[in-house]
Amino acid sequence: MTILIRGARLPDGTTTELVIDHGVVAERGTGLSAAGAMVIDAEGLQALPGLVDLHTHLREPGFEQSETVLTGSRAAAAGGFTAVHAMANTSPVQDTAGVVEQVASLGDHHGYVTVRPVGAVTRGLAGEQLSEIGAMAQSRAGVRVFSDDGKCVHDALLMRRALEYVRSFNGVVAQHAQEPRLTEGAQMNEGVVSAELGLAGWPAVAEEAIIARDVLLAQTTGARLHICHLSTAGSVEVIRWAKSRGIAVTAEVTPHHLLLTDELARSYDARYKVNPPLRRDEDVHALREALADGTIDIVATDHAPHPIESKECAWQEASFGMVGLESALNVVQQSVVDTGQLGWSDIARVLSRTPAEIGRLSGYERPFDVGSPAHLTLYDPAASSIFSVDHLAGKGANSPYLGRELPGRVVATIYGGVPTVLDGSVRSAEEVARG
Amino acid sequence: MKHLLSVRDLDRDSAITILDLAEDMAQVATRAVPKLPTLRGRTVANLFFEDSTRTRLSFESAAKKLSADVITFSAKGSSVSKGESLKDTTQTIAAMGIDAVVLRHSASGAARVLADSGWIDAPVINAGDGTHEHPTQGLLDAFTIRQGLHGAASRGRDLDGVRVTIVGDILHSRVARSNVWLLTTLGASVHLVAPGTLLPTGVENWPVTVSSDLDAAIADSPDALMMLRIQSERMRDAFFPHDLEYARQWGLHDERFARLSPDTMILHPGPMNRGLEISARAADSPRSMVLKQVTNGVSIRMAVLYLVLSGATTEAPV
Numbered sequence: 001m002t003i004l005i006r007g008a009r010l011p012d013g014t015t016t017e018l019v020i021d022h023g024v025v026a027e028r029g030t031g032l033s034a035a036g037a038m039v040i041d042a043e044g045l046q047a048l049p050g051l052v053d054l055h056t057h058l059r060e061p062g063f064e065q066s067e068t069v070l071t072g073s074r075a076a077a078a079g080g081f082t083a084v085h086a087m088a089n090t091s092p093v094q095d096t097a098g099v100v101e102q103v104a105s106l107g108d109h110h111g112y113v114t115v116r117p118v119g120a121v122t123r124g125l126a127g128e129q130l131s132e133i134g135a136m137a138q139s140r141a142g143v144r145v146f147s148d149d150g151k152c153v154h155d156a157l158l159m160r161r162a163l164e165y166v167r168s169f170n171g172v173v174a175q176h177a178q179e180p181r182l183t184e185g186a187q188m189n190e191g192v193v194s195a196e197l198g199l200a201g202w203p204a205v206a207e208e209a210i211i212a213r214d215v216l217l218a219q220t221t222g223a224r225l226h227i228c229h230l231s232t233a234g235s236v237e238v239i240r241w242a243k244s245r246g247i248a249v250t251a252e253v254t255p256h257h258l259l260l261t262d263e264l265a266r267s268y269d270a271r272y273k274v275n276p277p278l279r280r281d282e283d284v285h286a287l288r289e290a291l292a293d294g295t296i297d298i299v300a301t302d303h304a305p306h307p308i309e310s311k312e313c314a315w316q317e318a319s320f321g322m323v324g325l326e327s328a329l330n331v332v333q334q335s336v337v338d339t340g341q342l343g344w345s346d347i348a349r350v351l352s353r354t355p356a357e358i359g360r361l362s363g364y365e366r367p368f369d370v371g372s373p374a375h376l377t378l379y380d381p382a383a384s385s386i387f388s389v390d391h392l393a394g395k396g397a398n399s400p401y402l403g404r405e406l407p408g409r410v411v412a413t414i415y416g417g418v419p420t421v422l423d424g425s426v427r428s429a430e431e432v433a434r435g
Numbered sequence: 436m437k438h439l440l441s442v443r444d445l446d447r448d449s450a451i452t453i454l455d456l457a458e459d460m461a462q463v464a465t466r467a468v469p470k471l472p473t474l475r476g477r478t479v480a481n482l483f484f485e486d487s488t489r490t491r492l493s494f495e496s497a498a499k500k501l502s503a504d505v506i507t508f509s510a511k512g513s514s515v516s517k518g519e520s521l522k523d524t525t526q527t528i529a530a531m532g533i534d535a536v537v538l539r540h541s542a543s544g545a546a547r548v549l550a551d552s553g554w555i556d557a558p559v560i561n562a563g564d565g566t567h568e569h570p571t572q573g574l575l576d577a578f579t580i581r582q583g584l585h586g587a588a589s590r591g592r593d594l595d596g597v598r599v600t601i602v603g604d605i606l607h608s609r610v611a612r613s614n615v616w617l618l619t620t621l622g623a624s625v626h627l628v629a630p631g632t633l634l635p636t637g638v639e640n641w642p643v644t645v646s647s648d649l650d651a652a653i654a655d656s657p658d659a660l661m662m663l664r665i666q667s668e669r670m671r672d673a674f675f676p677h678d679l680e681y682a683r684q685w686g687l688h689d690e691r692f693a694r695l696s697p698d699t700m701i702l703h704p705g706p707m708n709r710g711l712e713i714s715a716r717a718a719d720s721p722r723s724m725v726l727k728q729v730t731n732g733v734s735i736r737m738a739v740l741y742l743v744l745s746g747a748t749t750e751a752p753v
Binding site: 187190191192193194195196197198199200201203267268269270309312313314315316317 | 520521522540542543544545547548551552564565566567568609612635636637638640641
C-alpha cells in the first residue's frame with residue numbers, strides 16, 4: 001500500500017508531504033505524486049512518530065478475561081502506539097524464552113504494533129532467584145527490558161546481581177519501586193485523604209527509599225537502571241541527584257500521575273485505585289516539571305486492564321490498575337502540552353524516541369526521514385471530547401477518565417506502512433492483515 | 436434523609452434534629468408498651484459482612500421497637516474472603532423485598548459504594564465501614580455526652596464549649612473518626628491522645644489537638660474521656676511493644692482514674708478490654724457511661740431508621 005500524507009505538521013514545526021511505500025518513508029517534500037496512493041489529508045494535524053510504550057500489561061497468557069495480545073494491541077493502536085513492552089506478570093510468567101517468544105509472535109501475527117515482551121527479573125516473580133535472563137535476551141523475542149513489575153525486587157543482593165547480570169546482555173532492569181513492608185495492605189497514598197477515608201496508606205518513602213538504594217546499586221555496578229512509574233516529588237529529587245552524579249538511570253511517569261490526585265479516592269470509586277497510588281497535587285506538579293526538565297525521561301502508560309467485577313466492589317477488595325493506552329496522548333496533552341511545559345518535539349522524545357532507546361528497539365531513531373520505517377501517528381490537538389467507553393478499544397473499561405473532557409484525538413496510526421487507525425477508528429484485524 | 440453514610444454529611448442543625456428525635460425515642464422505652472407502630476410493614480435488612488453482635492442487636496432492637504420486620508445476613512469472618520460479593524449479596528437480599536439496608540462491612544467506603552452503585556434502591560445506613568466511620572456510634576456518643584451534661588434539658592442543644600478527649604488506637608478507629616467530625620460539627624473541642632504509631636499520617640489536618648500524654652490530658656479535666664478498644668494483635672505489627680506497656684502509658688488504670696476529675700464522664704464504645712485500656716474500677720464507676728451508651732444506641736438507631744424510612748427530616752412521630 002502506498003500512502004500520501006498531505007499537510008502534516010512534524011514535531012519540529014515544519015509542514016510537509018510524506019509518501020509511505022513498502023513500509024518506509026519513501027519520499028518527503030512538496031508536490032509529491034498521489035498516483036495510486038491512498039491520500040490522507042492531515043491539514044491541521046500534528047504528526048508524531050509512532051508512540052512506544054515501555055510499560056503495558058497485555059495479560060496474555062493467563063488472564064485473557066482482562067486483555068489479550070490482540071485486544072491490547074488494538075487499544076495501543078487507538079492511542080497512537082506502534083510498539084508496546086508487555087510486562088512479565090502473565091501466567092505462566094514471562095520468565096523463559098518459550099513464553100516471551102510466544103507473546104512476541106502473537107504480536108507479530110496480529111500486526112497492530114510491535115510487541116516487545118519484558119522478561120521477569122526473578123523466576124515466577126517470586127523475588128528469590130534470577131530467571132533465565134540470558135535465554136530470553138538471546139531468544140527470537142530479543143528481550144532487553146527485565147522487570148518484576150507489580151512486585152518490587154526488594155532483596156538488595158538480588159537486585160545487585162540482576163543489575164550486574166543484565167548488563168551482560170545489554171539489558172536494563174525496570175524496577176517497580178515499592179518497599180513491601182512499608183506498604184503492607186496499602187490502599188492509597190498515605191496522607192491527609194487516607195487519614196480521613198480510613199484506607200491504609202502507601203507512604204511516599206516506600207517508593208523513594210527503594211529508588212535511593214537502587215540508584216546507588218546502579219552506581220556501584222555501572223549497570224543501567226530504569227525506574228517505573230515515578231509518583232512522588234521526593235522520587236524526582238532522588239533521580240535528579242542520581243543523574244547529576246552520572247548514574248545510568250532513566251525514569252518514567254504515567255499519564256495518570258501527571259493529571260490525577262488522591263482527592264479522587266474520596267468517592268471510593270475503585271477506578272481510581274492504582275499502584276503506585278494517585279498522589280498529592282504537589283507531586284503532580286513536581287512530576288510535570290521533572291518531565292519538562294528531563295529528570296524524568298519518558299511517559300509510559302502502565303495500561304492495566306481488569307474485568308468489571310474487579311472494580312465493581314468495595315475499594316479495598318478492588319484490583320489495582322487502570323487502562324491507559326487509549327487516553328495517554330490526550331492526558332499528556334492536557335497535563336503538560338496545554339500548560340506550555342512541553343512542545344510536540346518533546347512529546348516525540350518522551351513517548352517515542354527515548355522509550356525505544358531504553359528498550360533497545362530500533363526503527364525510531366530518525367522518524368520521518370526517507371528510508372525510516374513508517375511508524376507514525378496523526379493527532380488532532382484541537383479536538384476535544386468527553387472520554388467514554390467508545391474511546392476504548394481493549395477489553396478493559398477501568399478508565400479513570402470516563403465522563404471527563406479530554407483534548408485531542410488520534411486520527412490515524414500507521415505501523416510499518418500499514419494504517420491501524422483511520423479516521424479515528426481502529427481498523428479490523430482482516431484489514432490490518434491485508435496491509 | 437436518603438442515606439446515613441458519614442457524619443460529615445450532617446450539619447449542626449440536622450445532627451441536633453437526630454439527637455432530639457432520639458430523645459423522643461428514648462421516651463418510648465418508658466411507656467407500658469415500649470413500642471411504636473410507625474414502621475409496621477416495613478422491612479429492614481441487617482447486612483453484616485463483618486461480625487458485630489452488639490451493633491446488629493442494637494439495630495434489630497431499634498427496628499422492632501418501631502414495629503419493622505428485620506431480616507439479617509451475617510457473613511462469617513471477613514467479607515474480603517472471596518465469594519461474598521457486596522453486589523450479589525445486596526441484590527439478592529433486596530430482591531426479597533426490603534425497605535432499608537443496615538450495612539456493616541470490613542472495607543472502608545463500602546456503604547458509600549453501595550449507596551452510589553445503583554445496585555439497589557433502598558436507603559443505606561452505615562453501621563461501620565472498615566476504619567472509616569461508624570456514624571450511629573458518633574451520634575450515640577454525642578447524645579450521651581449531651582445528656583450527661585444537660586439531662587432532661589438536652590433538647591435543641593449543641594456541644595459548644597464541651598471538651599472531649601479520645602484515647603487509644605485512632606489510626607484504626609472508625610469510632611474516633613465519626614466522633615471527631617460529629618463532635619466538632621456540634622461545637623465541641625476534641626483532643627486525641629495516642630502513641631505516635633496509632634495516629635494516622637495526616638491527622639495534623641483534623642480539627643483536633645493531639646498529644647501522647649494521657650496524664651496531662653487527665654489533668655486538663657475534660658468533660659468526657661473516651662477510651663477506645665485496643666486490639667492486642669496490633670502489637671504483633673509493632674504498633675506498641677506489649678500489652679503492659681500500653682496499659683501503663685495509655686490505659687485508664689486505677690491510679691489515673693483516681694486523678695480524674697469527678698465531673699469527667701467516661702465513655703467506651705465496647706467491647707472493653709478490662710485491665711488493658713480501662714480498669715474494672717473505672718468501667719464500673721458511676722462516672723462510666725458505658726451502659727448508657729448502649730441504651731442510647733437503640734434510641735439513636737430508632738431515630739435514624741425513622742428518618743431514613745419515612746424520608747422525613749424534622750417531624751417526630753411521637
